[in-house]
């Protein structure tokens with residue numbers, strides 16, 4: 478109201494209060510306002526001036542609760558919440574206008590937009606005739622007033638005009654007389670156009686007129702357009718302080734919402750607009766998990782495979798030391814063969830990574846595989862020629878899965894496929910490690926996978942992959958989980974294949 482510090486406002490979610498009537502059919506009034514505020518990026522609140530009995534065909538009744546009750550609602554809000562913008566709609570009676578007026582004078586919200594609702598689209602009165610004078614005085618306290626053509630004439634105390642140039646001239650007179658910006662609306666014109674214009678003649682000089690062209694949409698879904706537009710404006714102006722841009726964006730949003738209204742199939746006469754049509758089309762209604770939720774979900778998804786790994790002969794015998802040395806050496810040989818190509822898949826993840834931090838992680842993991850792990854295995858290679866072995870069918874199967882995933886070139890899916898080799902291995906290692914003791918034949922090996930560096934690398938891999946999954950589209954997230962589960966199955970087979978290969 479007061480031309481407060483709106484221009485200086487930084488972009489954040491504006492807290493926008495609608496002071497308006499209730500339309501139980503959801504197309505106009507506070508119901509439309511709350512939808513509009515949300516659709517345009519604000520946090521909506523609503524203090525109800527009046528309850529209407531209404532559908533798309535008309536208003537059957539109006540109940541106005543005591544004006545003191547409205548005042549209590551308004552005080553409860555301003556006592557607690559910093560309000561960035563107020564949108565005012567249906568006020569019903571002189572008494573209600575008076576309450577809103579005194580509250581505005583006391584609280585002085587930084588932005589006040591008044592939609593001077595007088596008559597509904599259906600033709601029903603929503604403001605007592607004798608309240609018009611009080612409403613006109615309220616206009617002076619506002620930053621922006623958004624009258625339709627008949628409402629503009631009443632505020633101007635002039636006859637209703639019929640052409641767009643006359644509308645602009647009348648809006649300029651209102652702007653100068655009341656010291657308020659006027660959004661002149663052309664919805665009630667006849668013809669193919671539905672223009673609007675921001676008219677500012679507050680300085681008393683030549684009015685500044687910014688026009689916003691619009692094509693008239695052939696539809697009967699115009700119930701609540703005025704409510705919706707004024708709420709969108711309050712929200713967008715509060716967010717940016719850029720008046721012309723806010724009007725342009727609000728009008729574009731309104732047009733797409735009007736266009737999508739008919740498809741809602743609400744009511745038989747003046748149906749509502751679809752406030753969320755654009756959002757639903759561009760953003761959908763699908764939810765996304767957090768990385769922590771992905772982590773929990775994926776780990777649970779492979780629970781039965783993990784149980785099969787833990788309960789398998791190989792891991793059990795490795796843990797209790799009863800594993801035949803030949804089996805173990807065969808396993809190490811296959812693991813060495815595996816790691817050479819696993820390192821190539823890691824290198825491909827490094828190539829695809831979008832950030833240098835992730836690139837470095839995958840690249841150093843690749844190096845770690847080649848250097849550290851091969852060294853470990855070579856230290857076990859006293860059995861010599863087994864390390865010249867060729868990959869088993871199981872090893873080849875796992876590697877084909879990884880290299881095919883790498884070749885498809887989707888970074889997120891590849892990262893998911895690479896993860897079980899960290900996560901499952903670390904998990905198994907953390908249970909095997911405590912079983913190591915001085916006489917354990919595989920003590921060296923058991924300690925390797927529980928060391929801190931591998932723990933850190935595993936956490937980092939989980940962090941990267943779960944963040945990618947949280948950000949992914951649902952189909953990519955599904956593909957990631959499939960790749961992750963498939964790799965886990967290959968881990969199980971890899972262990973299983975090594976049991977009982979050695980000659981007695």
Ligand SMILES: Nc1ncnc2c1ncn2[C@@H]1O[C@H](COP(=O)(O)OP(=O)(O)O)[C@@H](O)[C@H]1O
Nearest residue numbers: 625662663664665671673692693694699702703
């Ligand atoms: N059929 C339509 N096609 C496109 N825009 C429309 C249509 N009807 C109304 N509008 C737009 O809706 C907003 C409100 O319109 P208007 O009918 O003038 O006010 P009110 O709803 O207060 O009577 C304006 O931006 C106007 O241009």
Ligand SMILES: Cc1ncc(COP(=O)(O)O)c(N)n1
Nearest residue numbers: 498505506597598701702703
């Ligand atoms: C509670 C309430 N407030 C306002 C309107 C005006 O809406 P319209 O945009 O259809 O003129 C309405 N019909 N009902």
